[in-house]
Amino acid sequence: MSSAETPVPQEPADALAAVAALRRLADQIEDAAVEQAMRGGWSWPQVAEALGVTRQAVHKKHAKRLIAAGVTLRRR
Amino acid sequence: MAAIDHYINTIIDQGAREAHTDGSATIEAHHLLLAIAAERETTTHQALASAGLDHRAIRDALNREFEHSLNAVGVSAAAFDLPRPSSAPDLPSQLGASAKLALERGFTSVDRKKDLRPAHLLLGILQAEVGTVPRALALAGVDQADLKARVLRTLTNAGE
Numbered sequence: 001m002s003s004a005e006t007p008v009p010q011e012p013a014d015a016l017a018a019v020a021a022l023r024r025l026a027d028q029i030e031d032a033a034v035e036q037a038m039r040g041g042w043s044w045p046q047v048a049e050a051l052g053v054t055r056q057a058v059h060k061k062h063a064k065r066l067i068a069a070g071v072t073l074r075r076r
Numbered sequence: 077m078a079a080i081d082h083y084i085n086t087i088i089d090q091g092a093r094e095a096h097t098d099g100s101a102t103i104e105a106h107h108l109l110l111a112i113a114a115e116r117e118t119t120t121h122q123a124l125a126s127a128g129l130d131h132r133a134i135r136d137a138l139n140r141e142f143e144h145s146l147n148a149v150g151v152s153a154a155a156f157d158l159p160r161p162s163s164a165p166d167l168p169s170q171l172g173a174s175a176k177l178a179l180e181r182g183f184t185s186v187d188r189k190k191d192l193r194p195a196h197l198l199l200g201i202l203q204a205e206v207g208t209v210p211r212a213l214a215l216a217g218v219d220q221a222d223l224k225a226r227v228l229r230t231l232t233n234a235g236e
Contacts, residue, residue, distance in 0.1 A: 009148045009149065013206060013211075014145070014148045015148070015149075016206075017141075017145040017148070017207075017208070017211055018145050018146065018148045018149040018151075020145065020207075020208065021141075021142050021145035021146045022146065022149065022151065024100075024142065025142075025146060025151070025153055025156075027099070027100075027101075028099055028153075028156075028161070029156055029158060031099060031161035032156075032158035032159060032160065032161040033158060034161075035159075035161045035162060036158060036159060064164070064165060064166075065161075065162060065163070065164045065165060066162070068162070068164075068165035069162030069163075071162075
């Protein structure tokens with residue numbers, strides 16, 4: 001994207017709200033993408049490495065939800 | 077349990093359901109606002125309705141705020157076409173920073189706990205000058221200062 005296409009918020013309030021909204025969007029995309037990957041047979045270490053976080057972190061954040069949703073999880 | 081304790085619990089429980097619907101791990105101030113709109117408590121309902129707000133209108137305003145804030149940095153939530161993730165099995169139980177602040181502001185607006193009314197909770201949420209709730213209300217064309225004044229008036233009238 002060129003600088004002409006990228007809007008840069010002039011107001012601190014807009015820039016700060018954008019940060020909050022991006023975090024929320026990132027969480028939503030993470031939930032959807034991790035579920036899609038695990039349903040597709042990815043392992044925890046693969047998902048963790050792709051996200052750039054530890055396996056423990058990704059497991060702690062998503063395992064309970066995916067187990068409850070009936071997703072078959074690969075251990076390794 | 078005092079009626080006000082029962083009301084606070086109801087709002088936090090309903091706030092947890094609103095957060096769960098959002099896929100949020102914490103209950104935030106805007107979830108408490110949705111919860112207040114979902115409850116049939118007369119004074120808060122009348123105050124919100126006088127500003128044209130009900131549960132649906134607040135939800136729409138919040139969605140608009142989300143898109144608007146993302147658009148400020150050239151992002152659109154609609155651009156991500158991923159299947160909707162499964163919901164968490166449990167409702168969130170933790171209050172986020174914005175909800176804690178709103179409750180604290182509501183509680184400290186009275187000298188004695190026995191003076192606390194449902195409208196004080198709404199007042200606590202409306203005292204925020206920055207963040208998701210003020211931005212959503214502004215986008216919906218709601219005059220927040222006017223709404224706050226109206227809530228305050230209902231409390232003063234009730235105290236007379």
